[in-house]
Amino acid sequence: MKYQSNTAREIFLQRRYGVQLGRRYVLAAASVMLIGVLGCSQISSNSERAIAESPSPRTEVPRINQPMTPDPKIIAANTKFGFKLFTEVQKQDQNQNIFVSPASVAMALAMTYNGASGSTQEKMAQTLELQGFSLEQINSTNAELAQLLTNPDEKVKLTIANSLWANQNIQFQPDFLQRNRDFYNAKVTNLNFAANDATNQINNWVKDNTQGKIEKIVEQIHPNQALFLINAIYFKGNWSREFDKNQTTDLPFYLPSGQQKQHPMMSQRGKYRYYETPEFQAVSLPYGKDGKISMYVFLPKENSSLAALQQNLNSENWQKWMGEFNQRQGLVRLPKFKMDYDVNLNDALTALGMGEAFTDKANFSGMGKNLSISEVKHKTFVEVNEEGTEAAAVTSVGIVRLSAVQEEPPFEMVVDRPFFTAIRDNQTGSILFMGSIVNPT
Structure with a gap:
């Protein structure tokens, strides 16, 4: 073009x-x-x-x-x-x-x-x-x-x-x-x-x-x-409102296997853009003075799973979800990672x-x-x-x-010893004649 x-x-x-x-x-x-x-x-x-x-x-x-x-x-x-x-x-x-x-x-x-x-x-x-x-x-x-x-x-x-x-x-x-x-x-x-x-x-x-x-x-x-x-x-x-390090503490984090481990969890209360459905909770955590960029965190409900959430992750649902967030007071605990x-x-x-x-x-x-x-x-x-x-x-x-197609060098075939020959119909594959020539006359 x-x-x-x-x-x-x-x-x-x-x-x-x-x-x-x-x-x-x-x-x-x-x-x-x-x-x-x-x-x-x-x-x-x-x-x-x-x-x-x-x-x-x-x-x-x-x-x-x-x-x-x-x-x-x-x-x-x-x-x-x-x-x-x-x-x-x-x-x-x-x-x-x-x-x-x-x-x-x-x-x-x-x-x-x-x-x-x-x-x-x-x-x-x-x-x-x-x-x-x-x-x-x-x-x-x-x-x-x-x-x-x-x-x-x-x-x-x-x-x-x-x-x-x-x-x-x-x-x-x-x-x-x-x-x-x-x-x-x-x-x-x-x-x-x-x-x-x-x-x-x-x-x-x-x-x-x-x-x-x-x-x-x-x-x-x-x-x-x-x-x-x-x-x-x-x-x-930087977060628009940073987490207080004194509020960070080791709390359980549950792995996909069902096992749990102790992990540093940050904690904060405030007013956030928030959205909730029967399947998940979601919060927007803004950066900077005007919040032009945010981290969106989607947490599957306990009766659901990350796999179920991921099945619904597509641009259509994303655009729909983005229009559903509203200001709401709440508590956010987020793992450091x-x-x-x-x-x-x-x-x-x-x-x-x-x-x-x-x-x-x-x-x-x-x-x-x-x-x-x-x-x-x-x-x-x-x-x-x-x-x-x-x-x-x-x-x-x-x-x-891409590898260039290499042209093979010319060959020489000197039929100066006994050989086999065949005559074949290439359309049908039928061999019409075949034979060995050991002494051409």
Whole structure:
């Protein structure tokens, strides 16, 4: 698809801000994306220099006087994709802690989507719930969303960073690279993948953009590696009203097996946005001065289970539930926790319909020649304590060159000794004649 990035950028930079509609969708999407479970030119130089790097490694879409609002339909699509992805990951790790960032995965795959063509593009759009949206709409919304999410708050820090690490020996479509620079503020680096420090350069970027919470995403670079597209998100938010450490005490926490263990539980009374059904209780715990971002905690009732709740986790129910919260006095006890999580998303994304992108049938001609996705890796970190929440996520989409079909060398067959022969009707498979020739005359 031919894309006029400058014109599109001018269009989306001029959009006016719809306060009520935009904020509502952004808050819902940010909650599920950031709180994972419940809470979306040619490169051929022989040097290792960075080309056209962004002035800052973090996404900072230029500020304008009238802020923008992302397309709510695309925000809703991202939310739907996030719940689908979580459901597939949960199937892999049943009864295990899971913490993912749909926002990070969606952003990394959106950058990759800019290079997809044909049926690969169609299947990626289906998986990402982006059918019917133009590339301009998708890219513009992601740029606008980055601006809104990274608006400063003295008690909340949220940064989004994107990068492309390209094998210096492989050519990529200039339009593909430019779109990722323009809309995702991606740092594009031309790298000698055979260099001893190539993985360190990539992983140092990851470490820097997650405040050291995730130290590496690339373990090794294979000979056919062409490109890494990486998104990093870092979040640190203080609760709007912090928990009193003196109220934290060890109390029972009941495991899925029915066993219990003593665990530090934070406690607080106050007025919260709260929602309750016969199946679960839910509370919104806001961060920062204005509560733009919240952690939503859903607790199944004792007569229900997390598995039953997860069966109802989808974007439709999520949107419905978000409209049901009301202010109510109450007591909240929340466990302190800290965890790292990593997962290979190939199987989950294949189950969601984009398996072609991982095969030799992949079509990323908008990116370059003979390319496919080798691996989508995802890592997260989260810590919840009395002060607030710190979380980080990195998603890496590895792109490899497809093995070229090797043409076999010409053969020589000198029939100069006894041989067998047959005459066969290839339509029916009938052998009409056969024989051995030991002495031709």
